[in-house]
Amino acid sequence: xxxxxxxxxxxxxxxxxxxxxxxxxxxxxxxxxxxxxxxxxxxxxxxxxxxxxxxxxxxxxxxxxxxxxxxxxxxxxxxxxxxxxxxxxxxxxxxxxxxxxxxxxxxxxxxxxxxxxxxxxxxxxxxxxxxxxxxxxxxxxxxxxxxxxxxxxxxxxxxxxxxxxxxxxxxxxxxxxxxxxxxxxxxxxxxxxxxxxxxxxxxxxxxxxxxxxxxxxxxxxxxxxxxxxxxxxxxxxxxxxxxxxxxxxxxxxxxxx
Amino acid sequence: xxxxxxxxxxxxxxxxxxxxxxxxxxxxxxxxxxxxxxxxxxxxxxxxxxxxxxxxxxxxxxxxxxxxxxxxxxxxxxxxxxxxxxxxxxxxxxxxxxxxxxxxxxxxxxxxxxxxxxxxxxxxxxxxxxxxxxxxxxxxxxxxxxxxxxxxxxxxxxxxxxxxxxxxxxxxxxxxxxxxxxxxxxxxxxxxxxxxxxxxxxxxxxxxxxxxxxxxxxxxxxxxxxxxxxxxxxxxxxxxxxxxxxxxxxxxxxxxxxxxxxxxxxxxxxxxxxxxxxxxxxxxxxxxxxxxxxxxxxxxxxxxxxxxxxxxxxxxxxxxxxxxxxxxxxxxxxxxxxxxxxxxxxxxxxxxx
Numbered sequence: 017x018x019x020x021x022x023x024x025x026x027x028x029x030x031x032x033x034x035x036x037x038x039x040x041x042x043x044x045x046x047x048x049x050x051x052x053x054x055x056x057x058x059x060x061x062x063x064x065x066x067x068x069x070x071x072x073x074x075x076x077x078x079x080x081x082x083x084x085x086x087x088x089x090x091x092x093x094x095x096x097x098x099x100x101x102x103x104x105x106x107x108x109x110x111x112x113x114x115x116x117x118x119x120x121x122x123x124x125x126x127x128x129x130x131x132x133x134x135x136x137x138x139x140x141x142x143x144x145x146x147x148x149x150x151x152x153x154x155x156x157x158x159x160x161x162x163x164x165x166x167x168x169x170x171x172x173x174x175x176x177x178x179x180x181x182x183x184x185x186x187x188x189x190x191x192x193x194x195x196x197x198x199x200x201x202x203x204x205x206x207x208x209x210x211x212x213x214x215x216x217x218x219x220x221x222x223x224x225x226x227x228x229x230x231x232x233x234x235x236x237x238x239x240x241x242x243x244x245x246x247x248x249x250x251x252x253x254x255x256x257x258x259x260x261x262x263x264x265x266x267x268x269x270x271x272x273x
Numbered sequence: 274x275x276x277x278x279x280x281x282x283x284x285x286x287x288x289x290x291x292x293x294x295x296x297x298x299x300x301x302x303x304x305x306x307x308x309x310x311x312x313x314x315x316x317x318x319x320x321x322x323x324x325x326x327x328x329x330x331x332x333x334x335x336x337x338x339x340x341x342x343x344x345x346x347x348x349x350x351x352x353x354x355x356x357x358x359x360x361x362x363x364x365x366x367x368x369x370x371x372x373x374x375x376x377x378x379x380x381x382x383x384x385x386x387x388x389x390x391x392x393x394x395x396x397x398x399x400x401x402x403x404x405x406x407x408x409x410x411x412x413x414x415x416x417x418x419x420x421x422x423x424x425x426x427x428x429x430x431x432x433x434x435x436x437x438x439x440x441x442x443x444x445x446x447x448x449x450x451x452x453x454x455x456x457x458x459x460x461x462x463x464x465x466x467x468x469x470x471x472x473x474x475x476x477x478x479x480x481x482x483x484x485x486x487x488x489x490x491x492x493x494x495x496x497x498x499x500x501x502x503x504x505x506x507x508x509x510x511x512x513x514x515x516x517x518x519x520x521x522x523x524x525x526x527x528x529x530x531x532x533x534x535x536x537x538x539x540x541x542x543x544x545x546x547x548x549x550x551x552x553x554x555x556x557x558x559x560x561x562x563x564x565x566x567x568x569x570x571x572x573x574x575x576x577x578x579x580x581x582x583x584x585x586x587x588x589x590x591x592x593x594x595x596x597x598x599x600x601x602x603x604x605x606x607x608x609x610x611x612x613x614x615x616x617x618x619x620x621x622x623x624x625x626x
Contacts, residue, residue, distance in 0.1 A: 050514050052490055057514070072322075127337055134338030219334065223296035223341030224321035234301040234324035 039252065046245035063246040070243060076231040077247055079142060080211050081254075083227065087149035088207040094150070095157025095206070096199055100191075102158065103165040118155040125152060126219035133220065140222025148220040149210040156209065157202030164198025165191075200262045208255065293318035295547040298331065298342040300324065300534075303395070304555075305563035312554050318547055335360050340541035343548040348532050349384040349603045352391050355537065361390045362538045368549035371556035374576035379533055382603065391535035392552050395564050396571040398601060399442050399530040400590055401523035402485075402504030404495040407433075413496075415523035418450035421498055422469055427476035435488065436498040438480035440619040441604055442530060443470065446498055449527045455602040458611050467618050471625060480623070486510070489520050500532075501590050505569030522590030528600025533573065565591070 049060040067073055098114045101107065117125060129148045133140060172194070176186040192199070214229040221230060228251070232244050295316070297304075301324040309320050323342070325331045328351035335345075336358060347355060355361050366372060372380075372392055379393045403415050411429045413420055420426045421434055436443055445455035447466040453459075478494060488494035489507040497504070501522055508520035536555060538548045554560055558576030565572045565581050571591055572581065585591055593601065607615065 051510055052487060052514055055491075127333075130334070130337045130339060134340075140339060140341060218330070219337065219339075221323070222339065223298065223323055223343075224294070226323060230324070234326045 042245050043249045043252070046242055046249045048242060048245075051241055063242040067243050067246045067250075072226070073228075073231060073243060073247060076226045076228045077251075079226060080228040083142060083146045083149060084207050084211040086146045087153055087210040088203050090146075091150045091153035091206045092157050092199060092203040095154045095202055096161050096195075098154060098158040099161030099165060099198075099202075103162050114155050114158050116155075117152045118159075122152075122213075122215040126216040129216065130219040140220060141225050144220045144222065145217055145225060145227070148216050149206075149213060152213075152216065153206035153209055156205050157199075160202040160205065161195060161198045164195045168194050196265075200265065204258060204262060207258065211251070293544065293547060295320050295544060295551055296341055296343045296542075297322045297551070298325065298345045298539075300346065301326065302568065303346065303534075303564070305567045308555075308560050308563045311560065312551060315554065316547060316550050320551075332358075335539070340539065341543065342539045343542040343544050344551055345537050345539055346394050346534050347537065348534050349382065350606045352535050352537060353384040353606065356385060356390055360540055362540045362542060362545060363389045364392065364538060364552065365549060369553045369556065371553045371576075374556055374558055374561075374574050376573050376575050378598070379573040382533070383605070384603070385535070391537045392556060393573040394534045394536045394555065395561075396531060396533040396573055398501045398524070398571065398590065398593070399437070399446065399499070399532070400501055400504070401525060402489060402497045402499045402507065403521055403523055404489065404492065405519040405521045407495040407518070415521070416526050418446055418525045418527050421477075421496065422447060422450050422473045424472060424476065427473060430496055431476045432478045433493075433495040434477050434497070435479045435481040435485045435494055436477055437500075438482040440615055443480075443498070444615065445530045445602075445604060446525075449525065449529060449600075449602075452527070455528070455530055456605050458607065460614065463615070463618060467622060470622050474622070474625075490514065490516070492516065492518065502568050502570050505591075522588065524590045524593055524597055526597070526600075528597065528602065531571075531601035531603050533603060 044056075046063055047059050047061070048056055049058040049062065095114075098110065102111050102114070126148075129144075129151070130140075133144050138144060168191070173186050173190050176190045177183070181189065212229055214233060217227050217230060221227065228247065232240065235241070235244065293316070295312075295318055297320055299322055304322075309322075313320055325334070328348050331345060331347055332351060332354055335342075335355070345355075352361075366388075369392060372388070375393050379396075380388050385391045401415055401418075401420065407430075408415055413426055413429060421436060427434065436446075444463070444466055447469050448455055448457050448462065451462065451465055451469065453462050457463075481488070481497075485494060485497045485499055486503050486507045487510075489497060489504070490510045504520060504522045511518065511520050536552045538545055538552075542548050556574065558574055558578070559580050561572060561574040562577040562580030564570055565577065565585060569585060569588075569591055572578070578586065589597070
């Protein structure tokens with residue numbers, strides 16, 4: 017028994033190291049006093065200073081955040097509705113329509129969305145990117161919400177209805193609180209998917225619309241500077257903050273219940 | 274009444290605060306920030322830049338119908354592709370008096386005969402980059418492709434050499450070394466190239482087109498086949514990091530690939546008036562020289578020469594002497610059948626032992 021748990025620890029440590037070491041290195045090198053991410057030279061906050069003076073990078077980060085927020089909020093609402101519908105009714109078409117965008121290769125979706133926007137004479141910009149992101153995020157939210165719904169005790173809703181709640185009240189006071197962990201998990205997923213998406217964003221962004229992934233990718237040619245590490249560190253902090261908030265709002269999100 | 278007129282005039286003047294915008298679709302770090310600022314002051318407008326990192330990205334996006342861009346800065350063969358796809362608006366040469374500043378050698382190319390659509394912006398070459406101290410220590414030449422293809426030399430730097438992970442560029446270098454044109458498409462010559470590369474490959478550390486700048490700067494790699502701008506960048510980084518060695522550019526005497534990026538106007542440009550103003554502005558010597566001083570790019574502008582830092586002007590890789598210049602070639606697009614054959618040979622090279 018002791019031996020087995022020791023092995024478990026080793027496996028867990030290796031897995032965590034694999035997941036987190038690269039992230040830690042990114043953070044550490046954001047404080048490195050050298051343009052090259054090759055070796056440790058000395059501690060500095062210069063890259064953060066440079067980052068906050070770099071309008072282009074900040075604009076890109078701001079755009080990314082804006083798009084991710086809009087995309088996650090809208091796709092969470094629509095995705096929850098889709099998840100409910102797929103759970104409640106025996107629909108043939110809806111699951112296919114909702115889930116296909118998850119399976120379609122991103123490049124295909126990017127190109128087809130671009131052609132679609134061009135056909136509609138829709139000006140490419142923040143709005144087109146946000147719409148594109150919403151369209152591929154809905155499916156992910158719907159899956160998570162439906163999974164949560166299938167584990168829910170249906171009699172609770174019936175009981176609420178018997179006690180005189182309207183369908184809307186039953187949803188607001190019974191269903192929603194119960195599926196909240198799924199909704200929040202879906203929203204977080206949509207947020208992260210949106211904020212780091214490159215391919216679809218590349219095709220649907222218009223002249224002058226730059227998001228963080230687009231900005232970083234275009235810098236690869238001239239070698240990525242530690243400013244990228246600095247902005248990544250801030251993003252990680254933000255993500256961490258979001259998860260902490262989510263776990264405060266819905267403690268069962270991070271625990272099995 | 275008069276007061277009212279004045280008030281109305283003032284109101285009419287208000288929208289002037291919403292500045293005119295020029296949308297530039299460019300490579301990252303491919304225009305000096307001070308040049309952008311100077312242009313914005315000059316045209317009383319705002320320059321909004323979006324970036325691509327590959328000509329194919331630009332072509333794909335425009336082919337799908339994206340618009341909103343005024344000026345693009347593609348490389349020679351991409352200019353040709355854009356012209357073929359009728360994506361460009363002809364330039365009005367009356368609006369571009371500064372075109373006279375450009376070295377005639379770079380005008381009227383096969384990519385855009387008569388420069389109906391394009392004006393040269395900046396250029397780079399695909400050459401050798403090397404660690405000066407190590408090459409001296411090993412007694413290796415740095416002015417010939419032999420040093421990356423001939424096992425006689427390679428034996429001394431085994432595992433310290435990288436070549437570009439690009440069939441276009443590597444075939445061109447090998448063809449040049451063998452004495453052919455970089456655009457040679459003779460199958461027999463291509464087979465010779467494959468043999469040559471297969472013999473040299475065991476000595477190479479990697480096919481690398483992205484991180485070789487850093488590898489050079491750190492000192493892991495001593496010799497590369499790479500882009501002149503990148504090698505220039507590697508040395509700047511190395512000096513800034515206080516390295517004890519220098520990264521230099523070596524122009525092979527057999528000649529090399531030249532890539533000229535040109536400014537063109539998209540057919541759906543919302544502000545072709547500003548686009549012309551911008552192109553003419555960038556053809557001014559002082560503005561053109563800013564970029565060369567920033568990233569060590571080649572400069573096709575004769576008027577720019579007097580503004581370029583002397584150490585850059587003395588660099589034969591950036592400003593090749595006349596006899597080498599004659600041996601530089603711009604890559605042309607392959608026909609589909611040739612491209613298929615070359616992909617097959619490339620796979621053979623990369624998969625083979």
